[in-house]
Amino acid sequence: MKLLSVKPYFYIMIPMAAVVMIFASSTGAANISAGDAFKIIASSIPYIRELIDVSHISDSAISIILFVRLPRIILAFLVGYGLSVVGSSMQGMLKNPMADPFIIGTSSGAALGAALAIVLNLNQTFLGFGAVSGMAFLGALLSTSIVYQLARTGSRVPVTTLLLAGIATGQFFSAILSFVMVIASRDVSSIIYWTMGSFSARGWNHVLLVIIPMVLGSGLLMIHARDLNLLLIGEETAQNTGVEVEKVKIVILIVSTLMTAFAVSVSGIIGFVGLIIPHITRMVVGPDHRVLIPACGIMGGIFLVMTDTFSRTVIAPTELPVGVLTALAGAPFFIYLLRKAKKME
Amino acid sequence: MGKIIEIKELTFSYDKEKILNSLNILIAEGTFLSIIGPNGSGKTTLLKNIARNLSPTIGKVLMDNQSLDSIPVKELAQKMAAVHQNPDISHQFRVHDIVMMGRHPYINRFKRETSKDIEIVRQAMINTHVFDLRDRFVNELSGGEKQRVMIAKALAQEPDVLLLDEPTSSLDIHHQMEILELLKLLNKNKGISVITVLHDLNMAARFSKEIMLLYKGDVLTLGRTEKVMTAENLEKAYAVEMVVDRNVYTGSIQVCPVSTFKRKGQNSKMRKRVHVICGGGSGKLLIQKLHQENYLLSIGVVNQGDSDWELAKKLSIEIIEEKPFEGISETVLMSALNKAAEADAVVLTSIPFGRGNVENLTLAEQQAVNNKPILFLDQYPKGVSVDFVGGKGLERLNALLEKGMIRVTNIEELLEKLEVC
Numbered sequence: 001m002k003l004l005s006v007k008p009y010f011y012i013m014i015p016m017a018a019v020v021m022i023f024a025s026s027t028g029a030a031n032i033s034a035g036d037a038f039k040i041i042a043s044s045i046p047y048i049r050e051l052i053d054v055s056h057i058s059d060s061a062i063s064i065i066l067f068v069r070l071p072r073i074i075l076a077f078l079v080g081y082g083l084s085v086v087g088s089s090m091q092g093m094l095k096n097p098m099a100d101p102f103i104i105g106t107s108s109g110a111a112l113g114a115a116l117a118i119v120l121n122l123n124q125t126f127l128g129f130g131a132v133s134g135m136a137f138l139g140a141l142l143s144t145s146i147v148y149q150l151a152r153t154g155s156r157v158p159v160t161t162l163l164l165a166g167i168a169t170g171q172f173f174s175a176i177l178s179f180v181m182v183i184a185s186r187d188v189s190s191i192i193y194w195t196m197g198s199f200s201a202r203g204w205n206h207v208l209l210v211i212i213p214m215v216l217g218s219g220l221l222m223i224h225a226r227d228l229n230l231l232l233i234g235e236e237t238a239q240n241t242g243v244e245v246e247k248v249k250i251v252i253l254i255v256s257t258l259m260t261a262f263a264v265s266v267s268g269i270i271g272f273v274g275l276i277i278p279h280i281t282r283m284v285v286g287p288d289h290r291v292l293i294p295a296c297g298i299m300g301g302i303f304l305v306m307t308d309t310f311s312r313t314v315i316a317p318t319e320l321p322v323g324v325l326t327a328l329a330g331a332p333f334f335i336y337l338l339r340k341a342k343k344m345e
Numbered sequence: 346m347g348k349i350i351e352i353k354e355l356t357f358s359y360d361k362e363k364i365l366n367s368l369n370i371l372i373a374e375g376t377f378l379s380i381i382g383p384n385g386s387g388k389t390t391l392l393k394n395i396a397r398n399l400s401p402t403i404g405k406v407l408m409d410n411q412s413l414d415s416i417p418v419k420e421l422a423q424k425m426a427a428v429h430q431n432p433d434i435s436h437q438f439r440v441h442d443i444v445m446m447g448r449h450p451y452i453n454r455f456k457r458e459t460s461k462d463i464e465i466v467r468q469a470m471i472n473t474h475v476f477d478l479r480d481r482f483v484n485e486l487s488g489g490e491k492q493r494v495m496i497a498k499a500l501a502q503e504p505d506v507l508l509l510d511e512p513t514s515s516l517d518i519h520h521q522m523e524i525l526e527l528l529k530l531l532n533k534n535k536g537i538s539v540i541t542v543l544h545d546l547n548m549a550a551r552f553s554k555e556i557m558l559l560y561k562g563d564v565l566t567l568g569r570t571e572k573v574m575t576a577e578n579l580e581k582a583y584a585v586e587m588v589v590d591r592n593v594y595t596g597s598i599q600v601c602p603v604s605t606f607k608r609k610g611q612n613s614k615m616r617k618r619v620h621v622i623c624g625g626g627s628g629k630l631l632i633q634k635l636h637q638e639n640y641l642l643s644i645g646v647v648n649q650g651d652s653d654w655e656l657a658k659k660l661s662i663e664i665i666e667e668k669p670f671e672g673i674s675e676t677v678l679m680s681a682l683n684k685a686a687e688a689d690a691v692v693l694t695s696i697p698f699g700r701g702n703v704e705n706l707t708l709a710e711q712q713a714v715n716n717k718p719i720l721f722l723d724q725y726p727k728g729v730s731v732d733f734v735g736g737k738g739l740e741r742l743n744a745l746l747e748k749g750m751i752r753v754t755n756i757e758e759l760l761e762k763l764e765v766c
Contacts, residue, residue: 223454230449233432233438233443233446234429234432236396236427237427237495239418240396240422240425240427240499240508241422241446241447241498242422242423242502243418286438288442
């Protein structure tokens, strides 16, 4: 079952990403039309800007688009892109359909780090980033390196022990998090809010922080796409076909961990994207990682931009944490896909 | 052409348990080597050590005098390919995609496959008869087709050495033959060394040039098929009584497991002794049956080369024999009489009486004198003359019946009677 061949997918999805982003930037409390939004965005692109006349658009509209909505949309796209790319690589590497970017303990470590920063009231900022982001990043790295050390036997990282160590460490960090929340009960709501993930009040500095890791990281994963394909037909066969299995696994683990940690540090924990987007994309384009990884990235980006737009408008002016929406939208859809797949067998 | 593989002092252990005991093996180039041995003898472990999926605890594996560890993984994959047991491909890759994966060691990380790669993949698919399946999803294929796809993928690597772990397990007889014939062809035409673990001894005997018999982590024997596949070697490794002979139709060595040694382990004094008077095939079924039922058998007097003689020889049953085409001499008869006297029972089968063998009846007569049980398996065809000594044979037979010889008409009945006497 493969719905589209490769080329039509990208021909459809890349323009769609642009359309969704323009539509998203015209949606919100301030009433700006999609056409104006498009003009404003286009006018900020070198070379094209001379061709666009934005004189009839108010300055406030321009700054809302360029400094409030656009960075947020691009950030959502990048996070969705990164989580989906990592999710598809993890599922391939671990040969486990339930794998996602958080499976090796990343989310619980990040949550604990963020919670500590919130509880200890750390206000320091570094290059415009709060301590919460920094601590979340460090927490994510700490927990995954613990998982890695636990799972490692000699120079090998067996998949089963990796999954088990991920679950055990995740539980342990969650327990500490619960403990912290009991002690510091006045901060519970902000901790919970953070763990549900959000893009509210994010700006260009956040975009600049994650854009390089996401682009570089996904590039690194993509050049290992053929190795990932071979891992899917068994580690031993992969090795006999010229894949340095353990080395590839470590590279993918490190890249994935870093990408996830960066994503988490700017957005909190947004679940389900890294799990369902790879599944949906695989149904559309097939399991070949050379295609799957970029296809996942685009699909994940679009998905998260759409859910984020919805989350900030559905009960405006209150914002819903986007993580709540991804789960709300993702879980039923996922169940639908599973049932459909079962019927087809 | 293939590569020489040398295994030096190879010891492999999981934790404290030794699986392979300092093996020293030289595998010639262009060979077709089957690795056989009972479960747990270390066949797969040895293969994985050669494939470098496992690293030896002590010792090393060399390919053309170069240690496997020192060969980069990609370079090694250009020389050696492996097909492991039960490929579980749960994802929807097309056959063509899987076979193309075999070109991985030749394609640079940043490059795409060239037309040369595509041609090699096409050829590999044609050779393994999966070309027609090229657009099918691998997870929708049957076991035999999947196995052929994995072999095609291995061939796309253009290896000099092809390793396979039980490539025919779980395949029906047609697909087993197809895979092994394919391997033989690759070995013969392309000079690819084939090293394969096989369960089926007869298939191993039929297709390999050399066989390695593993037993408890040691090489019991390694060499040409005829040298390794002897009843003695196989009995030791598998703890099963074996008969080894040549297949009538293919001429290749054929192994038949007769029985496990469990009952044989009992004290031989406890076993009932039975002497069978037979010849010309009249005792064949009976001997097989009694042997399975674990009676301590002797037969005779029979002529060398007789079909009953041949069977008894293979089953290592004691034979009182006479030279071919000769009548029973006095000395031979004497030893037969002694043998029969030792037995708990004597069975007379439906032998045709000729001048050469009529004296065999003396054995039964002696038994009657000693008042020991004689059983007569009467399977003479009706209306056909069986006495070629002017009725004397039948006369003596009737006399025996009068003296209390027990007459039975089938083997089951005979076995029942033997039970009680």
